[in-house]
Amino acid sequence: MKKIILIVVLLTASFSCREEKAASDFDPAFVHSVYIWLKNPDSAEDRAAFEASMDRFMEHSLYAKTKFLGTPPKATREIVDDSYTYNLIVTFASAEDQDRYQTEKAHLDFIEESNHLWDKIVIYDALGLPSE
Structure with missing residues (x-):
């Protein structure tokens, strides 16, 4: 019984740490929200x-x-609009980092590999409000 209690306590602590880390990783300085409509959204292969x-x-x-x-x-x-296939939310430490991201290899490779799969993309960018 003590082993079970210990396991539950460890698992709870582990999940709590992950939640705290995820919340602290979000950087509201610059938020890039991308809505993607695939050409063939019902295709498991796509x-x-x-x-x-x-x-x-x-x-x-x-x-x-x-x-x-x-x-x-x-x-x-x-x-509520549920017509899109995927939503990507990416945050950046600054607008300058978002500009750098636009030309980085990982981003350009993704576009080259996947642009034939989507029909439409809508992007909303937002700057975080200054904290008090």
Whole structure:
């Protein structure tokens, strides 16, 4: 019984540390939100190719700090747009780092590998408000 309690305590501590690290990794200085519509969103092969290329990009980007890739949940309100296939959120320490990211090898390789897979991309960039 003591072993089970110890395991539960260790697992809880491990998850708490991960949550704290993830929250502290988010840099609100410059947020780059990308919405991607694949040409063939129902194609498992296209999704696998896109995700593999995205994984390589996120692993090798020198400037992107927070790197989040998600898919839309089924919208339950009319105001929510769930028509896209993927959402990428990347944060940068500065607008200058975001400019550098645009020409870095990892980003350019991703575009070259994957641009034939998407039909549309919409990007929203935002600068974080100064903290008080």
